[in-house]
Amino acid sequence: MTPQKIISAVLDKSKADECMVIVADYNKTNLRWAHTGLTTNGSSQHTYAAVISIINQRFGSYVVSLDKLTNPAELAAKSELAARQSPIAKDYQPLLAKTPDSRPTDRLSAEPSLAGFTSKLGRTFERAGRDKLELFGYCEFQNTRYNLGLSTGLRRHHEHQHGQLELNAKSADFRRSVWAGSSFKDINRADPATLYKTLKLKAGWSRQQIKLKPGRYETILESSAVADLLLFAYWMSSARLAEEGHSAYSAKAGGSLIGQKLYSSDISIYSDPFKPGLETTPFNVVFSSGLEESVFDNGLELKRTDWVKNGVQRHLLAPRYLVKKYGYQRATPFIPNLIFEHAGANTDDMIKATKYGLLVTCLWYIREVDPQSLLLTGLTRDGTFLIENGQVKGAVNNFRFNMSPITMLKQVAEIGHSQPTLAREFGDYFPLTIMPALRVADFNMSSVSQAL
Amino acid sequence: MSNHHLTDDFLRLPYEKLAELALTEARRLGASYADFRFERLRRQSIRLRDAHAETNIEDVEIGYCVRLLIDGAWGFAGSSDLDPAAVKATIKRAERVANASRPLLKERVELAPEPTYVDTFISDYDINPFSISLKDKIEHLSTLADIAQQADNIDHTSFDVDQVLENKFYANLEGSAITQQRIRVQGNLQATSIDRQTGRFESIRTNAAPAGRGWERFVSQYDYAGEISQLPSLLAAKHKAQSITPGRYDLVIDPTNLFLTIHESVGHATELDRALGYEANYAGTSFATIDNLDKLQYGSAAMTVTGDRTTPNGLATIGYDDEGVKAQKWDIIKIGRLVGYQLNRQMAPKLGLKQSNGCAFSDSFVHAPLQRMPNVSLAANTKDVTTDDLIAGVDNGIYIIGDNSWSIDMQRYNFQFTGQQFYRIKNGRLDGQLKDVAYQANTLEFWNSLVEVGGMSTYVLGGAFNCGKGQPGQVAPVSHGSPAALFKQINVLNTVAEANAA
Numbered sequence: 001m002t003p004q005k006i007i008s009a010v011l012d013k014s015k016a017d018e019c020m021v022i023v024a025d026y027n028k029t030n031l032r033w034a035h036t037g038l039t040t041n042g043s044s045q046h047t048y049a050a051v052i053s054i055i056n057q058r059f060g061s062y063v064v065s066l067d068k069l070t071n072p073a074e075l076a077a078k079s080e081l082a083a084r085q086s087p088i089a090k091d092y093q094p095l096l097a098k099t100p101d102s103r104p105t106d107r108l109s110a111e112p113s114l115a116g117f118t119s120k121l122g123r124t125f126e127r128a129g130r131d132k133l134e135l136f137g138y139c140e141f142q143n144t145r146y147n148l149g150l151s152t153g154l155r156r157h158h159e160h161q162h163g164q165l166e167l168n169a170k171s172a173d174f175r176r177s178v179w180a181g182s183s184f185k186d187i188n189r190a191d192p193a194t195l196y197k198t199l200k201l202k203a204g205w206s207r208q209q210i211k212l213k214p215g216r217y218e219t220i221l222e223s224s225a226v227a228d229l230l231l232f233a234y235w236m237s238s239a240r241l242a243e244e245g246h247s248a249y250s251a252k253a254g255g256s257l258i259g260q261k262l263y264s265s266d267i268s269i270y271s272d273p274f275k276p277g278l279e280t281t282p283f284n285v286v287f288s289s290g291l292e293e294s295v296f297d298n299g300l301e302l303k304r305t306d307w308v309k310n311g312v313q314r315h316l317l318a319p320r321y322l323v324k325k326y327g328y329q330r331a332t333p334f335i336p337n338l339i340f341e342h343a344g345a346n347t348d349d350m351i352k353a354t355k356y357g358l359l360v361t362c363l364w365y366i367r368e369v370d371p372q373s374l375l376l377t378g379l380t381r382d383g384t385f386l387i388e389n390g391q392v393k394g395a396v397n398n399f400r401f402n403m404s405p406i407t408m409l410k411q412v413a414e415i416g417h418s419q420p421t422l423a424r425e426f427g428d429y430f431p432l433t434i435m436p437a438l439r440v441a442d443f444n445m446s447s448v449s450q451a452l
Numbered sequence: 453m454s455n456h457h458l459t460d461d462f463l464r465l466p467y468e469k470l471a472e473l474a475l476t477e478a479r480r481l482g483a484s485y486a487d488f489r490f491e492r493l494r495r496q497s498i499r500l501r502d503a504h505a506e507t508n509i510e511d512v513e514i515g516y517c518v519r520l521l522i523d524g525a526w527g528f529a530g531s532s533d534l535d536p537a538a539v540k541a542t543i544k545r546a547e548r549v550a551n552a553s554r555p556l557l558k559e560r561v562e563l564a565p566e567p568t569y570v571d572t573f574i575s576d577y578d579i580n581p582f583s584i585s586l587k588d589k590i591e592h593l594s595t596l597a598d599i600a601q602q603a604d605n606i607d608h609t610s611f612d613v614d615q616v617l618e619n620k621f622y623a624n625l626e627g628s629a630i631t632q633q634r635i636r637v638q639g640n641l642q643a644t645s646i647d648r649q650t651g652r653f654e655s656i657r658t659n660a661a662p663a664g665r666g667w668e669r670f671v672s673q674y675d676y677a678g679e680i681s682q683l684p685s686l687l688a689a690k691h692k693a694q695s696i697t698p699g700r701y702d703l704v705i706d707p708t709n710l711f712l713t714i715h716e717s718v719g720h721a722t723e724l725d726r727a728l729g730y731e732a733n734y735a736g737t738s739f740a741t742i743d744n745l746d747k748l749q750y751g752s753a754a755m756t757v758t759g760d761r762t763t764p765n766g767l768a769t770i771g772y773d774d775e776g777v778k779a780q781k782w783d784i785i786k787i788g789r790l791v792g793y794q795l796n797r798q799m800a801p802k803l804g805l806k807q808s809n810g811c812a813f814s815d816s817f818v819h820a821p822l823q824r825m826p827n828v829s830l831a832a833n834t835k836d837v838t839t840d841d842l843i844a845g846v847d848n849g850i851y852i853i854g855d856n857s858w859s860i861d862m863q864r865y866n867f868q869f870t871g872q873q874f875y876r877i878k879n880g881r882l883d884g885q886l887k888d889v890a891y892q893a894n895t896l897e898f899w900n901s902l903v904e905v906g907g908m909s910t911y912v913l914g915g916a917f918n919c920g921k922g923q924p925g926q927v928a929p930v931s932h933g934s935p936a937a938l939f940k941q942i943n944v945l946n947t948v949a950e951a952n953a954a
Contacts, residue, residue, distance in 0.1 A: 028818070030924055034730045037558025042528035043545045044818035046515060063511040065532040085587035087505050114552040122556055136733040138923040168733040244608060245646045245653065252651035288509035290499065365859045369870060369890060372653060373951040377868050379861045400866050400892070402950035428925050446950060447892055451863035
């Protein structure tokens, strides 16, 4: 059965006041390597449906893997049972009405062939061998499709592709270790040779190894590091928690920080499902309500949302039911890409303009320490360097940092040139980011990590 | 082993028929090894905010995967399509992966041998959570949440509950055919209080560990009502508590906090795949490399740690792992010395061992199994040392209860943890709450500063529901038993000072 037929069959069998059906499918291919040899690789496909029934303003959500034996009436009945047993939803809103939609596709795009990529990777393996570097890394490519149908007649369909590539080069004794990553929409754009050029340069910088003490350093965070910190800040930007008074986005006098100028006018951060190269599903897909999302917003058209514009916090994550309560202009749901555009200097020029400071390639194990300030802790990893008088002097020991991304944005001294980037830690779950490098004054490197 | 049966809705699924098809086809392709794994994962999440159920979702994931070795190369493919024709297509995909991988292999995959088993394992629990109606669950959880919500000083509560029923059928070309069923649950209530004058807010939550138990965890096995009733007064005191002065302190760490430090600084550090570099791009490596085996003084003589896939009600407890290896228990740290690793069938021969100790696990039919953590536990003192006894030995220190923020570096050296409750210890006695505390240390220095562990009266089985590892990312449930323990002169930070601009 095609997704459209499943949606129609479940809606036909539904006895609820209102019903929503989401049919999702994906196929994914992944390769992994260590010590310059492939290890665990795989290919998988999954098709599943979420049925959300509404009865007397209560909802029940039932999600199940689909195959040809799936009984549409049983799916409808299970979600109806859950709805009847739930309390009235505080986020209840009338479902969205029917609007014109594009023609759906019957079949998900086929998974790509690995042959082209593995031959490129093989050539990069050979180069690394000649350079006496060992390679570790990962590449995946995924086709994902969502089909959505509501009992109001609303239908939405979307398919998107994305892939990511990570490359980590180490000397045989692991004392030198550098990383680079990228994301792409077409597996043919996976380019290990280009990433390797960066790694070779940085592995060369790492021949000189310098010990530094903890402290507050002027620090150039490369775009991957900026992405990880700002993704955390994005995920934590719940309008509800802010308005209730228990969030870093709460104003001391009550309410949220929406409308307040927090940062330099050069700082603007937004999400846009139609951003070329970062396209993502342009409508809301929600399996169950939570702090920042509501099932009643399923199918809601997503559009560019300015989270920070010219230094002013313009929006926080807000489903429809909060719009009236807090006097917002519109709902601003989560969109799975994040963009911080700026036409500043490239990283080489930022290095040249540095008298004394650190260059940080990427970050790792980032966790919240204090929700009041959004203090995060984490580590520098695979490429932390000392810059003196405009030149990279060598690799330094890794550090544990303690820093709030909100404080970081307030302490930005220079914004670099934005580029598509892959967040080292969170890129697996959120690969679509455009970020600049940032020069940050007094970045708090709290202690030394011995990790290589 | 429990007295329960495999659930009827799992028994109705065609896993044996699909396994026969898959393994016959794998044999025909010339696979030297092949396994078939069928998974049915039933999960339900309920989230209450301010004692009102706002989130409920039930998710049933069903599918199978085939892993095969052809000419020394792994091929893996998974699918949710249960049609017999789809099984053949899935195996073809696995074969294509193996063929694409082979030119870039550095070494042929060799597996440690394992006897064959035909068996059924069902975990120990009293009440299958999926036998209780959603309505009854919501009513019970709302009643518990209300205990805190009704207190004058509590502004908000959240109560997050997850329940999992996991069924696996594993069969391989060697002749094993193993059916397993496990149940696990987790749930904690957090209460938040806001000072409207200053805008400062504080939170505190219950310390109920996730466990390999059923719905009884919420109604009788754990005293949620008792613990929740204490949260308002604890939170009031936390608001007024003195902010910690950074420095070095002796720490008495409750097992509700120490389990997580064990997880991060011992559990992950003694995974052999990490020590050998297989996780170097993602989860990281380990300082505990194999040249350190039987030599490294990991901690003081008070430290003995075991790996165990048989711990009663443990989250990593199982009959057989995802490579058909029988569950077992072994030493990892003995009287402070590193003596063992966690292994799967591919890793064991790399250490010169003839058998795996059963640590293969995959979280889904879409993922190949990796070496994942067993229950890793710190042994209690054979003497009846109480938490009060440990506190009595401290002149100037902190007693830490409950886990909160955690982070550790990619080689498992430098870590930082916070907690739920902190008490000053002055001259051997507790002297009121502290706040804004984080402890930061190097793994080897920390465990070598261990002075004494508490006895069995202090022992608690903690754990994590969703430990992450691997690419593509996988989650695994794991428990950690721990007594209370005393550590000397650990570096303590003030989190507010850390956040302030220079």
